[in-house]
Amino acid sequence: MSLIKFQSVSRYYGHDDAKTIALDDITLTIESGEFVAIMGKSGSGKSTLMNIIGMLDGLSDGTYTFDEVDVSGFKDSKRAYIRQNKIGFIFQSFNLLQRHTAIDNVALPMVYAKLNRFSRDKRAAGLLRKVGLEDRVYHFPNELSGGQMQRVAIARALANKPNIILADEPTGNLDTESGANIMTLLQGLNAAGNTIIMVTHDPDIAKLASRIINLRDGKLVDDSLTKPAASTKRADSKESVAEQEPEKPTKTNKQTNSKAKDKKKSKFKTSTKKKSKTKQKHGGKS
Numbered sequence: 137m138s139l140i141k142f143q144s145v146s147r148y149y150g151h152d153d154a155k156t157i158a159l160d161d162i163t164l165t166i167e168s169g170e171f172v173a174i175m176g177k178s179g180s181g182k183s184t185l186m187n188i189i190g191m192l193d194g195l196s197d198g199t200y201t202f203d204e205v206d207v208s209g210f211k212d213s214k215r216a217y218i219r220q221n222k223i224g225f226i227f228q229s230f231n232l233l234q235r236h237t238a239i240d241n242v243a244l245p246m247v248y249a250k251l252n253r254f255s256r257d258k259r260a261a262g263l264l265r266k267v268g269l270e271d272r273v274y275h276f277p278n279e280l281s282g283g284q285m286q287r288v289a290i291a292r293a294l295a296n297k298p299n300i301i302l303a304d305e306p307t308g309n310l311d312t313e314s315g316a317n318i319m320t321l322l323q324g325l326n327a328a329g330n331t332i333i334m335v336t337h338d339p340d341i342a343k344l345a346s347r348i349i350n351l352r353d354g355k356l357v358d359d360s361l362t363k364p365a366a367s368t369k370r371a372d373s374k375e376s377v378a379e380q381e382p383e384k385p386t387k388t389n390k391q392t393n394s395k396a397k398d399k400k401k402s403k404f405k406t407s408t409k410k411k412s413k414t415k416q417k418h419g420g421k422s
């Protein structure tokens with residue numbers, strides 16, 4: 137009962153001499169409730185993997201099972217339906233509509249889901265409150281900071297109660313503090329039951345996920361847990377989006393995990409403990 141299952145998935149581009157193997161025989165399972173970071177050098181296949189998971193692209197070979205359904209052979213229209221209803225996207229460049237207010241940006245996916253105006257606005261306002269933007273509801277993107285724009289994008293990603301949130305370098309365009317706030321928000325959403333898959337170049341950001349997958353030349357070369365996922369629902373992937381309030385991304389935010397606290401204090405710099413203590417213990421000179 138896994139949310140995402142890849143069996144020997146490959147993706148090729150071009151033919152013969154011009155053939156590029158963007159993904160090479162990937163076998164992978166992601167359970168509902170996981171928080172996965174995907175890392176790897178530029179060109180290693182991260183975007184291709186995200187695009188296939190998010191059904192923006194199809195596969196050349198192998199089997200992709202999403203929420204217990206084999207979607208490998210699905211045509212664009214069928215993939216689009218799943219995408220709109222079960223997947224929320226967050227991008228490095230936020231991708232907000234500039235001529236629309238925060239609330240309209242968040243409500244837009246609900247238009248396609250055929251919610252009426254009243255329900256859309258009510259839900260969008262609630263989601264903006266959830267990401268700590270209740271005082272920016274009618275602001276346009278150019279009246280918001282980068283961190284605030286990304287929070288609007290997160291609210292929009294949650295619009296249709298997705299089974300999974302895909303984030304491609306969500307902190308890539310943000311300063312350290314705004315990035316930390318976005319990560320606190322994503323961790324809160326994960327703690328509330330949301331499944332998150334995030335691409336990042338930053339090892340300190342990746343460590344905040346519960347699992348790190350490394351790609352090299354289209355191959356999966358490492359897959360390891362950093363800590364147990366905040367909430368892994370192995371049996372029920374249908375309603376993976378809990379409607380609980382996540383922790384708001386404020387500085388006063390209490391972190392339950394003291395490790396995370398340290399990380400936040402040092403702005404993601406891992407503190408290298410001095411060896412002097414050990415030295416003293418063993419009578420070493422200092």
Ligand SMILES: Nc1ncnc2c1ncn2[C@@H]1O[C@H](COP(=O)(O)OP(=O)(O)O)[C@@H](O)[C@H]1O
Pocket residue numbers: 149150156157158176177178179180181182183184185
């Ligand atoms: N549409 C495409 N056409 C041809 N080659 C592509 C296409 N998309 C990606 N590739 C190639 O596939 C490989 C993986 O790309 P990508 O998934 O974008 O890597 P990453 O996101 O890790 O930088 C690269 O060699 C890239 O050039």
Ligand SMILES: [Mg+2]
Pocket residue numbers: 179182183184
């Ligand atoms: Mg990429």
